[in-house]
Each structure stands twice: as C-alpha cells, then as structure tokens.
Amino acid sequence: MPDTKRPPLIIxxxxxxxxxxxxxxxxxxxxxxxxDAGQFVCLIGASGCGKSTLLRIVAGFDEPxxxxxxxxxxxxxxxxxxxGMVFQDYALFPWMTVRDNIVFxxxxxxxxxxxxxxxxxxxxxxxxxxxxxxxxxxxxxxGMKQRVAIARVLANNASTLLMDEPFGALDALTREQLQHExxxxxxxxxxTVIFVTHSVEEAVLLADRVLVMSAGPGRIANDIRIxxxxxxxxxxxxxxxxxxxxxxxxxxxxxxxxLETESQPT
Amino acid sequence: xxxxxxxxPEATQSAPEAPAVRRRSEWIEKxxxxxxxxxxxxxxxxxxxxxxxxxxxxxxxSPRQVAVMMYDFSFGGIYDDxxxxxxxxxxxxxxxxxxxxxxLAAAIGIPLxxxxxxxxxxxxxxxxxxxxxxxxxxxxxxxxxxIFFGLGxxxxxxxxxxxxxxxxxxxxxxxxxxxxxxLFEAAAMLGCSGSAMFRxxxxxxxxxxxxxxxxxxxxxxxxxxxxxxxxxxxxGLGSVIxxxxxxxxxxxxxxxxxxxxxxxxxxxxxxxxxxxxxLSWSPQHHA
Numbered sequence: 001m002p003d004t005k006r007p008p009l010i011i012x013x014x015x016x017x018x019x020x021x022x023x024x025x026x027x028x029x030x031x032x033x034x035x036d037a038g039q040f041v042c043l044i045g046a047s048g049c050g051k052s053t054l055l056r057i058v059a060g061f062d063e064p065x066x067x068x069x070x071x072x073x074x075x076x077x078x079x080x081x082x083x084g085m086v087f088q089d090y091a092l093f094p095w096m097t098v099r100d101n102i103v104f105x106x107x108x109x110x111x112x113x114x115x116x117x118x119x120x121x122x123x124x125x126x127x128x129x130x131x132x133x134x135x136x137x138x139x140x141x142x143g144m145k146q147r148v149a150i151a152r153v154l155a156n157n158a159s160t161l162l163m164d165e166p167f168g169a170l171d172a173l174t175r176e177q178l179q180h181e182x183x184x185x186x187x188x189x190x191x192t193v194i195f196v197t198h199s200v201e202e203a204v205l206l207a208d209r210v211l212v213m214s215a216g217p218g219r220i221a222n223d224i225r226i227x228x229x230x231x232x233x234x235x236x237x238x239x240x241x242x243x244x245x246x247x248x249x250x251x252x253x254x255x256x257x258x259l260e261t262e263s264q265p266t
Numbered sequence: 267x268x269x270x271x272x273x274x275p276e277a278t279q280s281a282p283e284a285p286a287v288r289r290r291s292e293w294i295e296k297x298x299x300x301x302x303x304x305x306x307x308x309x310x311x312x313x314x315x316x317x318x319x320x321x322x323x324x325x326x327x328s329p330r331q332v333a334v335m336m337y338d339f340s341f342g343g344i345y346d347d348x349x350x351x352x353x354x355x356x357x358x359x360x361x362x363x364x365x366x367x368x369x370l371a372a373a374i375g376i377p378l379x380x381x382x383x384x385x386x387x388x389x390x391x392x393x394x395x396x397x398x399x400x401x402x403x404x405x406x407x408x409x410x411x412x413i414f415f416g417l418g419x420x421x422x423x424x425x426x427x428x429x430x431x432x433x434x435x436x437x438x439x440x441x442x443x444x445x446x447x448x449l450f451e452a453a454a455m456l457g458c459s460g461s462a463m464f465r466x467x468x469x470x471x472x473x474x475x476x477x478x479x480x481x482x483x484x485x486x487x488x489x490x491x492x493x494x495x496x497x498x499x500x501x502g503l504g505s506v507i508x509x510x511x512x513x514x515x516x517x518x519x520x521x522x523x524x525x526x527x528x529x530x531x532x533x534x535x536x537x538x539x540x541x542x543x544x545l546s547w548s549p550q551h552h553a
Contacts, residue, residue, distance in 0.1 A: 061451050079455040091448035095470045095547045104466075105456035136547040156456050 006037035007073040009058070009160055009192060014067035016053055016218075026217035027053045031067070033211065033220065037159070040186055040193045042203035042210045044250060050218025051196045052164055058194065059085045059162050071160060081105060084153025086163045090145040092137040098148050099124065099133040105156025123151040126185065143174035150185065160192040168198065179205060183231065200247045204239065205232050212250050222249045327517040335517040336524065349506065349518060357529065359502040360491050363419055367426025367494070368487040375431050375483075376476060379438025380468055389439075396435070404429045405493055412497055422494030422502070429490040430483035437482070441475025442468055474548055477541040484537055488530040503529075 016028040028050045035041050043051045056062040058069055060079040069076045071083055092101050099120050106119050124130045127147035137145055146166055153161060167175045183206060186193055197203050203210045204226055212222035224246060232239055311329050318328045327335070338344040342351030382388050404425050415421040445468070453467045495504025503522050510518030 059451075059455060061455075079451065081455065081457045083455065085451070085455055087448055087452070089446075089448070091446065091452045093449060093452075093467070093470075095473070104453070104458070108457040108462065138547065138549045152452075152456070 003038040003190065004036055006159075007070075008037055009035040009194075010068075010070040011035075011054070011058065012068050012070070014054070014057060014064045014069065016050070016057065016062070017065045028057075028064075029217035029219050031218075031220060033223075035192060035194065035209075037192055038190045040206055040208045041195065042207035043194065043196045043213060044198070044200065044203045044210055044246070045213030045218075045221075046215055046250075047198075049213040049215035051213050053218065054213075055085075055162050055164050055194060055196055058160075059083055061085075081156050082158060083160045083162055084156060084158030086146070086149045086153060086161060086166045088165045088168050090137070090142075090149050092145055092148055092152070094137050097134050097136060098129055098140070101137070101148050102151045102155050104152060119155050123155040126154070127151045127181070141174070142170050143178055146170065146178060147181070150182070154185070154189065154191070158191065160194065161186075163193065163195045165196050165198065167202070175202075182206070187230075200243055200250060201234060204228070204243045204246055205234060210246055212246070224249070325516065327520060331517045332520045332524070335521045339518075339521050339525075349509075352501075353525065356501055356503050356506055357525065359419075359499070360495070360504065360526075361529075363422045363494055363502065364426055364487045364491050366419075366423040367428075367490075368430050368484055370423065370427045371430035371434050371483060371487075372480060375434030375479070376438050379435045379476075379479075380442055380464060380472065382435070383439040383442025383472065384464070384468055396432070400432050400436075404490055408493065408496065417498040419499055421497040422491070422499060422504075425494040425497070426487045426490045429486040433482040433486060434476070434479040437475050437479025438472055441472030441479075444475070445471040474545055477537075477545065481534065481537050481541070484534065485530065488526060488533075491526065 011031050011033045014028060014031040015026070018025045018027055031054060043054065045051050053062065057064050058071075058076075060076050060083065071080070076083070093104065096104065102123050103116050103120050107116060120133070121130070124133050127150060129144060129147055129151070132140065132144060137148065140148070149166075150161070167178050170178065179202065182193075185191075193206075195203075195206060207226050210222075210224045210226060211220050212224065213219065214221040226242060228238060228242060315329045318326055334344060338346075338350050340351065340353045344350070382392060407425060407428055408421075411421045411424045415424055449467060449471055450463070453463060458466060491502065492504035492507055495502040496508055499505050503526050507519050507522040510516065510522060
C-alpha cells in the first residue's frame with residue numbers, strides 16, 4: 001500500500017540514447033516519475049518503447065545518458081540491494097540449491113549461521129517451497145523458479161521489486177497463481193513494485209497505477225490510477241471497463257505502421 | 267498456496283514403471299554396451315594376429331609376443347632383463363610427470379582463464395600472444411626445454427605442462443565468456459562484488475567448461491608423456507618406448523603403448539566421474 005512516510009523512488013529527467021552503427025537512437029526521452037513507497041506500478045507499452053531500458057536504469061545495470069534516479073533518498077550509482085530485479089528468465093544460480101539461491105544476498109554480509117537458517121526458512125515458507133529447498137533450479141518448474149527469484153530479492157531486504165515481464169514465460173494457470181501470490185506478498189511486506197508487462201489485464205489486475213509508455217522516443221504517455229477495490233475480479237464489469245480504457249489508451253499510441261506489423265501472422 | 271505447489275508437475279520424476287522390469291532391461295543394456303565396447307578391440311587383435319602370421323614379418327611382434335612381454339614387464343620370470351617386473355616403477359614415474367605438468371597447467375590456466383574471461387584489458391594484453399604461442403607444437407619446444415631445465419624430469423613436466431595449459435586456459439576463458447550476463451547482474455544486485463564475485467559466481471558458472479578443458483588437457487598430458495620422456499630420463503613409460511626403439515624391441519614398444527592407453531583410459535574415467543559428481547546440478551553435462 002502506498003506509504004508517504006517512507007522516501008519515494010524518484011526518476012528525474014532520465015534520458016537514454018544508444019548508438020547503433022552511425023545511427024543514434026533515443027530510447028528514452030525525459031522520464032519524470034515519482035513512485036511512492038509501497039506503490040504497485042505497472043509499466044506497459046509496445047515492444048521497443050523502452051520499458052525494460054527504464055527498469056534496467058532503475059536497477060543500476062545501465063546508466064542513463066542524463067538524469068538521476070533516487071532510491072531510499074539516495075542517488076543510485078549502480079546495482080544495490082535496496083532494488084531487486086526479478087528477470088523473465090529467472091537468472092537463478094544453477095549450481096546452488098533453492099535454499100542457497102534464496103540466502104545468497106544475506107550471506108554476502110557474513111551473518112551468523114543461525115540467522116541464515118532463519119531467513120531461509122522464512123522465505124521458503126513465504127513462497128511455499130519448503131519441500132523443494134534442496135533441489136537445483138534445473139529440477140524446478142518455471143513457476144517455482146520464479147518464486148525462488150522473488151524470494152531471493154525479498155530475503156535480501158529489497159524495498160523495491162523490479163520485475164521485467166516476470167510471468168511472461170509461464171503458462172496461463174501458473175501465471176494466475178503467481179499473480180495472486182505476488183499480490184499477497186506485496187500486501188504483507190509493503191514493498192514497492194515496478195512491474196513491466198505486455199498484458200493489459202495483468203496490469204489492471206495488479207497495479208495501483210499503470211504507466212503507459214509509447215515508443216519513438218520512449219516516454220510516458222499516460223499515468224492512470226487504478227482505483228478498483230482489491231482483491232480484483234477479472235470477470236466483473238467494472239474491471240472490464242477499466243481494462244478497455246487502458247487498452248484504448250495503449251493502442252492509440254501505437255503508430256499505424258507498428259500496428260500493421262504487429263498484426264502480421266508470424 | 268501450498269496445495270497449488272504440490273499440484274505442480276515434478277520435472278524429475280519419470281512415469282512409474284514396474285521397477286524389476288526396468289532394472290532388468292537396464293542391466294541388459296549395460297551388458298550389451300560392454301560386449302560391444304570390448305568386442306571391437308578383440309576383433310582388432312585377431313586381425314593383427316592373422317596379418318602378422320600371413321606376412322611372416324619379423325619387424326612387427328605378434329599379439330602373443332606382446333602378451334608375453336607384458337607378463338614379463340609386469341611380473342618378470344621370462345626374460346629377466348632390465349625391464350622385467352618394472353611396470354609399477356615406470357607407471358609411477360610417468361604419473362608424477364603427467365600429473366606434475368597437468369596440475370601445474372590447471373593451477374595457472376584456471377585462474378588466468380577466469381581473469382582473461384572477465385577483464386577486457388587482460389584479454390587485449392594476452393590474447394594475441396597466446397594465439398601465436400598456441401600453434402607451436404610441443405615437440406618444437408623440446409630442445410629449448412632441455413636447455414632451460416636440463417636432462418631430467420623437469421623438462422618432461424614442462425612439456426606436459428605446455429600441452430595441457432592451452433586447452434585449460436581456452437576452455438576456462440570460453441566458459442566465463444559464455445555465462446549468462448544476467449547472473450553477474452543478479453549477483454551484483456544482491457551485494458556480491460570483487461573477489462567474492464570470482465569465487466562465488468565466475469568460477470562455478472564456468473565450471474562445466476573448465477571440466478571440458480581439464481578432460482582434454484588430461485588426454486594431452488598422457489599423449490605428451492612419450493615426448494616428455496625423450497628428454498633423457500631413465501625411467502617412465504615414454505622412456506621404455508624410446509629404449510624399445512633403440513634396442514629394436516618392438517614387443518616392448520607395443521607393451522608401453524598399451525600401458526599408456528590403459529592408464530589414460532582409467533584416469534579419464536576418474537575425471538569423468540568427478541565431473542559428474544561436481545556438476546550434478548547441470549542436467550546437460552553428464553558425460
């Protein structure tokens with residue numbers, strides 16, 4: 001839940017240019033957003049609109065061409081444990097068991113073993129993987145891997161979860177299940193979530209606030225508050241009204257040519 | 267939440283089948299693979315035997331002569347010469363050189379490969395040199411190594427080291443270069459950096475490729491032992507072959523060849539089983 005007492009995440013005047021051969025591509029043009037602590041924000045937009053670039057800048061993996069990002073009241077200069085990324089392809093350490101993946105972050109600070117064990121059991125329980133603690137990632141299903149990835153950043157005390165199409169590679173049932181679990185984890189822990197997705201339904205289901213991005217150059221075209229009461233029911237008429245509204249705003253930003261290519265059967 | 271978790275399919279469990287039936291068919295499969303694997307060399311030995319008998323050559327020993335030599339080399343009591351019952355001494359001496367060179371190559375090649383894979387400046391500094399030195403045959407180093415290290419085991423160790431070094435170095439570098447960069451990003455965001463990153467991420471992530479390099483290098487190390495022991499050492503399997511050549515005793519030469527082959531084969535199985543154990547997390551790496 002949004003909490004104005006904790007410092008917000010501030011993205012101020014962020015631009016990003018890439019040079020590809022002789023061409024300079026403007027991936028992001030002046031992004032200004034303030035995200036309250038505890039807010040659940042979805043970034044949505046067509047491929048190539050810079051959503052993932054923005055997320056990577058917030059994570060500290062890429063540097064902005066200009067502009068600043070502030071997390072926990074401090075300007076970010078690189079990856080930090082206050083911001084935890086959950087990748088679409090999980091990026092778990094394949095040579096570590098589920099337990100070792102989860103406590104990887106806390107272990108870097110070399111705390112006593114008892115503390116490690118406490119953290120391990122707390123977060124294994126949170127994501128319901130106690131029985132799988134000694135498995136390797138290759139022995140898990142996609143949904144279970146993504147649970148480990150979420151537990152891994154939460155166990156490291158991240159105050160902001162950065163999620164880059166985290167459920168994009170999962171089947172519909174697992175996806176629904178994980179959306180539900182993420183919602184519960186978010187309500188319980190009060191983490192800030194920035195969630196990149198292609199799915200309007202997913203955005204409306206989860207978010208307090210949907211940022212619609214448009215491409216060429218990447219910018220935030222709409223900032224929509226989702227006021228629907230939680231838990232949300234995807235089959236309700238209210239939900240569908242909001243979903244239609246967001247979808248309309250999203251498609252209105254797609255250039256006609258882009259639409260054409262998107263609708264081509266591949 | 268837990269109910270849903272338990273309802274998920276478990277990827278590692280195969281369909282239940284009557285265990286007794288499965289165990290029996292596995293056993294038959296294993297027997298078949300052993301029979302085929304051992305059958306082919308038996309066929310070769312037969313061919314060898316008939317070829318020698320048909321041509322009546324005295325330059326190539328028959329399998330029987332080699333078997334007699336092998337017995338004498340192992341237990342003595344037939345020829346009672348300088349080679350009788352000396353097999354263990356020669357094996358032991360050769361192993362000290364093979365593994366001296368091999369472990370030296372691993373001790374230098376792995377850390378250097380990790381650093382070259384990770385640090386661009388080191389790559390720019392060393393890559394051209396390595397690629398010029400690498401194609402030079404180890405045999406070409408023989409005269410220089412005898413000048414550097416004199417006549418004796420150190421020159422042999424150096425030559426084995428040279429042959430084993432490049433496969434280890436290149437495979438380690440390749441292993442580091444092909445790690446998913448997201449793993450480094452994930453580790454960095456979880457607070458891992460500097461030497462901890464090398465120890466906890468770079469090294470284990472490159473381990474499958476490192477083991478490939480070790481296995482190739484280990485094969486080279488046994489190959490090079492003959493060259494290495496041309497440097498004038500009195501004992502070792504390579505020197506036995508060289509002596510056999512000087513004395514025109516081809517039965518001794520072939521005996522030495524077979525012992526090297528058998529040692530290489532057995533030690534390779536050990537490396538494979540170590541790598542399967544260490545890499546049990548990686549489903550695609552079972553050799």
